[in-house]
Amino acid sequence: AQTVTQSQPEMSVQEAETVTLSCTYDTSESNYYLFWYKQPPSRQMILVIRQEAYKQQNATENRFSVNFQKAAKSFSLKISDSQLGDTAMYFCAFMSDTGANSKLTFGKGITLSVRP
Amino acid sequence: EAGVAQSPRYKIIEKRQSVAFWCNPISGHATLYWYQQILGQGPKLLIQFQNNGVVDDSQLPKDRFSAERLKGVDSTLKIQPAKLEDSAVYLCASSLNGRGMYEQYFGPGTRLTVT
Numbered sequence: 001a002q003t004v005t006q007s008q009p010e011m012s013v014q015e016a017e018t019v020t021l022s023c024t025y026d027t028s029e030s031n032y033y034l035f036w037y038k039q040p041p042s043r044q045m046i047l048v049i050r051q052e053a054y055k056q057q058n059a060t061e062n063r064f065s066v067n068f069q070k071a072a073k074s075f076s077l078k079i080s081d082s083q084l085g086d087t088a089m090y091f092c093a094f095m096s097d098t099g100a101n102s103k104l105t106f107g108k109g110i111t112l113s114v115r116p
Numbered sequence: 117e118a119g120v121a122q123s124p125r126y127k128i129i130e131k132r133q134s135v136a137f138w139c140n141p142i143s144g145h146a147t148l149y150w151y152q153q154i155l156g157q158g159p160k161l162l163i164q165f166q167n168n169g170v171v172d173d174s175q176l177p178k179d180r181f182s183a184e185r186l187k188g189v190d191s192t193l194k195i196q197p198a199k200l201e202d203s204a205v206y207l208c209a210s211s212l213n214g215r216g217m218y219e220q221y222f223g224p225g226t227r228l229t230v231t
Contacts, residue, residue: 004158033216044119045159045207045222052216091158095216102216103149103172106158 002027002094006107013082014115020067021077021110023092029053031097034068035104036077040088048090051075053097079112087114118142120223122208128229134196137226141189141210148185149220150193151207159207165191166214198230 003026013019025034036048051059051068058066063083067076079086092107121140129135141148146167151159162181164172167188176183180199185191195202205225211218 044224047219050216050219093158097216102214103161103164104159104220106160108156109158 002029002032002096002105004092004094004105004107006092006110008110009108010111010113012113012115013079015082015084017082018078018080019082019112021079021090021092021112023075023077023107025073025075025092025094027073027094027096029096029098033095033097034066034075035093035095036064036066036075037091037093037106038086038088039091039109040085045091049077082114084114084116086112088112120208120210120221122206122223122226124226125224126227126229128231129198131200131230132197134194135198135228136192136194137206137208137228139191139193139208139223141191141208142221145210145212145221146188147211147214147218148191149207149209149211150183150191151209153205153207153225155204162193162206164214171214195228198228200230203228203230 005024032053034051039045049061063080089109091109093104095102148165150162153159162176163183165185168185183193207225208223209220211220
């Protein structure tokens with residue numbers, strides 16, 4: 001069974017600065033996807049960024065980028081130029097690439113607060 | 117494009133009562149998911165449908181939870197009878213296909229409080 005661990009329950013960052021959120025996972029699969037989801041207060045969850053395990057290049061989406069270390073089973077999210085709207089819970093998630101029946105396994109999440 | 121719709125948004129019931137949640141996925145999405153998110157934790161998959169067939173219900177407490185997806189579109193999740201530990205947000209999500217390359221889109225959730 002796959003597990004996803006987010007060991008930092010809370011983080012805080014000053015507006016315009018950079019913050020890194022950590023995530024580790026455990027799996028015996030070789031092909032899989034990793035995700036970071038954002039859940040703002042009282043709002044619905046949205047996908048921030050996705051990484052395919054077979055790709056060596058780290059995924060980037062505007063101010064969001066990941067550091068994917070496959071051997072270490074580490075998948076951190078870097079948010080550059082933090083904005084007040086980045087305040088939310090962030091969840092790291094794993095999905096094996098075994099077909100249409102694959103399911104998302106989420107970590108416990110981290111609460112990120114961006115200070116003005 | 118309309119997103120995933122869920123209702124009700126909030127529900128308060130007493131233990132041993134029954135409750136039902138409704139989800140309307142994004143049009144054309146074959147895969148529908150129900151998740152349970154307990155406060156302070158990440159979502160946990162309860163059941164996954166591909167069209168109107170169940171592909172994973174391994175974490176659904178089948179003695180009290182049931183779900184169906186009529187005609188491969190809308191879905192309902194029912195709890196009967198509810199327990200205090202069922203207090204959570206119930207999230208519905210949909211995707212074009214169950215593969216990881218296809219994004220899962222989440223609804224706003226239904227917050228259930230069992231007293």
